[in-house]
Amino acid sequence: MTAPAHARTSADLIRAEEPVLAHNYHPLPVVVARAEGAWVEDVEGRRYLDMLAGYSALNFGHRHPALIQAAHDQLDRLTLTSRAFHNDRLAEFAERLAALTGLDMVLPMNTGAEAVESGIKVARKWAYDVKGVPDGQATIVVAADNFHGRTTTIVSFSTDESARTGFGPFTPGFKIVPYNDLAALEEAVDETTAAVLIEPIQGEAGVIIPDAGYLAGVRELTRRKGCLFIADEIQSGLGRTGRTLAVEHESVVPDVLLLGKALGGGIVPVSAVVARREVMSVLGPGEHGSTFGGNPLAAAVGTAVVELLETGEFQRRADELGVVLREGLEALRGHGVTGFRARGLWAGVDVDPALGTGREISERLMREGILVKDTHGSTIRLAPPLTVTADELRSALGTLEKVLGQAG
Template sequence: MTVAPGRSPRSSAELIRAEEPVLAHNYHPLPVVVARAEGAWVEDVEGRRYLDLLAGYSALNFGHRHPALTEAAHRQLDRLTLTSRAFHHDRLAAFAESLAALTGLDMVLPMNTGAEAVESGIKVARKWAYDVKGVAPDRATVVVAADNFHGRTTTVVGFSTDETARAGFGPFTPGFRVVPYNDLAALDAAVDETTAAVLIEPIQGEAGVVIPDDGYLRGVRELTRRAGCLFVADEIQSGLGRTGRTLAVEHEGVVPDLVLLGKALGGGIVPVSAVVGRREVLRVLRPGEHGSTFGGNPLAAAVGSAVVELLGTGEFQRRAEEAGVILREGLSALVGKGVRGFRARGLWAGVDIEPALGTGRDISESLLREGVLVKDTHGSTIRLAPPLTVTDEDLHLALATLEKVLTAAS
């Protein structure tokens, strides 16, 4: 059999069946097998094209294979890919300096995945509580919000309120207090002399792109400063241009003590994450107290530096804000026509479909058949997070396709 260059000899259906006996069921993917991609578009093994409105949960903020990012990766692949942090390498300082400058903070702790950044942030906050705040040994607490999503490690799912994430994985790590999101009074009541940090998402992504009231983030900042604890912002999904700002906290002019970054920091090429924060907080770590074989590796630093350079122009933040107007206007026109409501900021939206028309999964599968990729979250909600490189024409196409699917389901 002759197969076109880069084309799989097996069909999508065959490849999906081949996964069943050998892949653990940690995801429930839509029935599409992607083989190639560029910009906001992907192509399956049969050559069908799809508009990608998920962008790897914001890992692909700059689209698939952005030329500046692939060029940076290719250049570094020909020089040096890994040393481990047992040695210094020539890309790390520039990466850390540029990322700190982009976020307006002082120091960087490089890691790999978003979950690692969250775990690292928790460790740093606890160490700071013992060394600086004077909390008694093993008594430090961290306050988090209900409906949070900070990853899938055992520590993190222990303070999740999603029973699908929690059930069957205990016993869990103690030391966390859960309060309702967007409720400053509840947060104030939960904070005491043992509190090391308040850890929240400025916008809750997995919960359905839940945007807090104006003033909430400022209130969190004021409350934590008054209580003498840290404000840790998980910007792994919301950060790096997604909401029309470099960081979502910038919408309220807030500067946290620690910011957790990931996903888009690797440009959709390699896993790159980081804890970025104030010098007096991150300096509580001493050699040997934390580490990562791959964290801050030369390839990651090269790609991460290229990502920071793209964001340094402000072009992508402006694009997210401008295209976000098209997205909001298009969704507003669908309210009452199959859309019950939505929440959006920049190029990020959670869209609540009328339950009578189907679950979020049903609508996602219908959109897939029409050539548009989205992902459902809880109930009848879908998330839209197109690459920041998406064109106006493609956005209008996506909105028209959503309207077509909703009309057909009515």
């Protein structure tokens, strides 16, 4: 007989996953049972400072009271109708999200990958109906080292072989250019181009921040060449970089915006495509849909998330605490840290490979009560909840200094 989860140790639970759970992740060996704010606790009661925040899905921390209350209230009323009927929560969510982003219309979905897939469909439909691209010939220009999800279409334009190998045949219609290279982008865009799809900051690649002027250049180029600018802000958006959206650092408004992760408040999966009216209006009934997209529970939580962001408090916190993060990382440069890239409360930290891989550094930090996740090579990502305190940040950086010192 299987022991109840609360009576099993971390080792028991990890072993129990092995024969029954698909091996598509390689998680750190910690089993989280409870969480609040910036802290999580494992089944043995050990506490850890969460410096990953669910890849930005937990921007507002674990179990933020306002978000939990919104979910509880809605659970007592209505959770799902499908889009066959209207529900009383969806209009407010769409109105406030559109206003927050400076755009006009919202297509609610569930996961980030769904938002990307939906954005691709909208861009292609716009290319045929509005731009006049011959049927079946629309192309979308993307950046190398991108991460937009792992569906079969999305991995078709990934340059990460671990995401692609074994999953062909691949979807045509995409051109890949180097990130942060306006000249290459200019050359790739032609009369068949429906859109340019990029991350304002490449998260999975190691928090790669483009040169100043790049995003404004993409906006100018797409406007001049008559194609759409789609900004994937699924990780970078909703307060993470010290602005509501990362494109705001260059005062750019894209034609289409992709949101997810933090939009669900760490409670339910919520994503959205937000776009200019003349772009989104190409969709008609039956051309795209989702049974769960825009469900009342998701809309209630999403509205509560937007309400938190409308005050600007979390954007200011990320901006101010980002200074603490950058100063702390700068002090570690040459002391195990070979370089870093940071904006707001988001950083990619390159560790001297002689001290270990990113995975090894993450495991050592875990044993010291700090949870981070590696990306490529010896790079780790730091993305704590925006509710983290300056003292907690400094403590985490002190632990990183300790771990790097021990490794040396």
